[in-house]
Amino acid sequence: MPSTCEPLPRDFFLAPPSLVAPALLGKLLICRRGRALRRVRLVETEAYLGTGDRAAHSAAGRTRRNAVLFGPPGHAYVYFIYGMHYCLNVSTLPDGEAGGVLFRAAEEEGMPPRALSGPGRLTRALGIDLRDNGRDLTRPGSLYLADDGYHPYPVAQGPRIGIRHDAHLQLRFFLPGHPAVSRTRQLR
DNA sequence: AGCGGGATTAGC
DNA sequence: CTAATCCCGCTT
Numbered sequence: 001m002p003s004t005c006e007p008l009p010r011d012f013f014l015a016p017p018s019l020v021a022p023a024l025l026g027k028l029l030i031c032r033r034g035r036a037l038r039r040v041r042l043v044e045t046e047a048y049l050g051t052g053d054r055a056a057h058s059a060a061g062r063t064r065r066n067a068v069l070f071g072p073p074g075h076a077y078v079y080f081i082y083g084m085h086y087c088l089n090v091s092t093l094p095d096g097e098a099g100g101v102l103f104r105a106a107e108e109e110g111m112p113p114r115a116l117s118g119p120g121r122l123t124r125a126l127g128i129d130l131r132d133n134g135r136d137l138t139r140p141g142s143l144y145l146a147d148d149g150y151h152p153y154p155v156a157q158g159p160r161i162g163i164r165h166d167a168h169l170q171l172r173f174f175l176p177g178h179p180a181v182s183r184t185r186q187l188r
Numbered sequence: 189a190g191c192g193g194g195a196t197t198a199g200c
Numbered sequence: 201c202t203a204a205t206c207c208c209g210c211t212t
Contacts, residue, residue, distance in 0.1 A: 064209090121196090
């Protein structure tokens with residue numbers, strides 16, 4: 001039984017996104033919105049590498065939108081997509097080096113799995129939007145990441161979803177068979 | 189100032 | 201399969 005629940009330290013995010021993404025599975029995303037306190041456990045993530053990854057928002061270099069990806073590790077990168085959805089990422093690698101991990105799905109006790117399945121539904125369920133962009137996710141506050149000692153097993157990987165470039169790269173990580181994980185192409 | 193695309197989702 | 205819907209980055 002997990003006894004401690006500590007915020008993830010800055011060093012956790014200092015590594016390449018391909019290592020941080022699987023390491024984040026099973027970790028807690030804690031969100032305070034007004035009186036409501038939500039604790040959700042990540043079950044699906046995707047790694048987006050730096051300037052070499054053509055599927056990453058940081059591929060073409062630093063802009064105002066993707067600046068957080070180039071900043072210090074452990075900060076929230078939130079972007080708005082298709083005119084209606086927000087997606088939440090955490091920055092990785094040292095300041096000056098781009099890299100991020102997209103949160104695709106999570107589970108929460110007492111909630112139907114579908115509510116937290118998919119990056120758009122996850123942010124919608126938690127009330128995350130552009131105001132959260134740049135937030136330090138290592139600092140206990142309205143939005144942060146924590147470790148309660150839970151280590152999920154097994155972890156599977158497959159191609160990232162919804163991207164055109166570098167579709168062969170196995171940079172999506174998930175708990176196989178979990179009801180909140182995207183059903184398509186669950187390869188090991 | 190205008191244009192086109194997008195790490196999605198719901199609905200037909 | 202396609203619409204919804206708007207921010208962002210790039211071109212004029």
